[in-house]
Amino acid sequence: MTEKWLVGVDLGGTTTKMAFLTEDGDIVHKWEIGTDISNKGENIVRHIAQSLEDTLHRLGESKERLLAIGIGAPGPVQRETGMLYEAVNLGWKNYPLKERLERETSLPVAVDNDANIAALGEMWKGAGNGARDLICVTLGTGVGGGVIANGQIVHGVNGAGGEIGHMTLVAKGGAPCNCGKTGCLETIASATGIVRIAKEKLSQWDKPTLLRGETITAKAVFDAAKANDELALAIVDEVMFYLGLALANAANVSNPEKIVIGGGVSKAGNILVERVGAYFRRFAFPRVAEGATIALATLGNDAGVIGGAWLAKTSLHI
Known part of the structure; x- marks a missing residue:
């Protein structure tokens, strides 16, 4: 049976780090894209979805391989709805990040604050x-x-x-x-x-x-x-x-x-x-x-994507 992957996304004001990870939290492939904050960040979610598709294609993999996405964003998050109250660096206010990313990717999405997912990453696979x-x-x-x-x-x-x-x-x-x-x-x-x-x-x-x-x-x-x-x-x-x-x-x-x-x-x-x-x-x-x-x-820049995978795995009961 083909091993399934989790997607970890660490959304920052300048770059967005992304990775495919195993269910045990091992990084299979990681990359980053620039964060387009023009027009109050209206292109960010579409660019993340497109980058996932492009990277799967480049690796010769299908979307069937992906289980879920866990994403950290710079600002306070309404946990149940996945809405970002405000992200000044991105130009977002009361932004329905979970809903938009699920619509663009057709995958289940869990959202939390970026510092929180870094903490989860360090707990799971790092100094914690x-x-x-x-x-x-x-x-x-x-x-x-x-x-x-x-x-x-x-x-x-x-x-x-x-x-x-x-x-x-x-x-x-x-x-x-x-x-x-x-x-x-x-x-x-x-x-x-x-x-x-x-x-x-x-x-x-x-x-x-x-x-x-x-x-x-x-x-x-x-x-x-x-x-x-x-x-x-x-x-x-x-x-x-x-x-x-x-x-x-x-x-x-x-x-x-x-x-x-x-x-x-x-x-x-x-x-x-x-x-x-x-x-x-x-x-x-x-x-x-x-x-x-x-x-x-100990995880450096990987803490967020690893924490994102943990978030996806635990929040969505995978």
């Missing part, structure tokens, strides 16, 4: 290592979060569960966030936030530093910290203080077995895990701290 209670935080241009309790994503009443990036850490005088609030974790621990803090501190710094005259990036800050640069170490310490505090507060609510840190900033590696771990243990309820292991994400 099968842990059923897990927090996943992605540190990139922004800060995304996914919380899994007893194997299930925490969605909340209107799809905004797990928004760790919008936990308020600086109650007074915090930097403005894209969400409309101020002082969010995203304004501190994202790549953008790290650059902002570095520039502020550099402007008041009168000692030698490796960061002066450099293009300031999150990577440059962590590289300088690894070289024991005093200013870079101060910046990293401030960022890790707030990230450790946020993760401790989130963990105190959900008591996870694993806390997985992914996204571009996580490429800093062990320096991040060690320093955030020290603050996490300082701020977490002792019993919570005992139960949790902090680990770097």
Whole structure:
């Protein structure tokens, strides 16, 4: 009997990652296409459907091979209907993603938030290592979060569960966030936030530093910290203080077995895990701290498509 495949789709504002996977979560074939956000994203779903058809044809396979699609999208999702409340990067508002993609592909579709499917991917095949209670935080241009309790994503009443990036850490005088609030974790621990803090501190710094005259990036800050640069170490310490505090507060609510840190900033590696771990243990309820292991994400860009396959498999009872 021919092995059936699941389709994982990770829909981003610039590119859309896609993959065919076995029911055990192994990637058979993966590719990506550009995300066409023109005309309020009206072509996105059609392009995904067309790319599926084209890739099947190129591989000499028929659509009969496909079981279902699991897709992650950048915004809060109404889980039952698969409607995206809003995706600013795509130009969508109250967009019936499940309905449209099912119509275009004639396949069953399950939809969730992109950070949630990355968390599911890490739980299933990555650093989560099968842990059923897990927090996943992605540190990139922004800060995304996914919380899994007893194997299930925490969605909340209107799809905004797990928004760790919008936990308020600086109650007074915090930097403005894209969400409309101020002082969010995203304004501190994202790549953008790290650059902002570095520039502020550099402007008041009168000692030698490796960061002066450099293009300031999150990577440059962590590289300088690894070289024991005093200013870079101060910046990293401030960022890790707030990230450790946020993760401790989130963990105190959900008591996870694993806390997985992914996204571009996580490429800093062990320096991040060690320093955030020290603050996490300082701020977490002792019993919570005992139960949790902090680990770097291992799936990289594949987390979303693998999580999408898990979503399709479990939501649609395949």
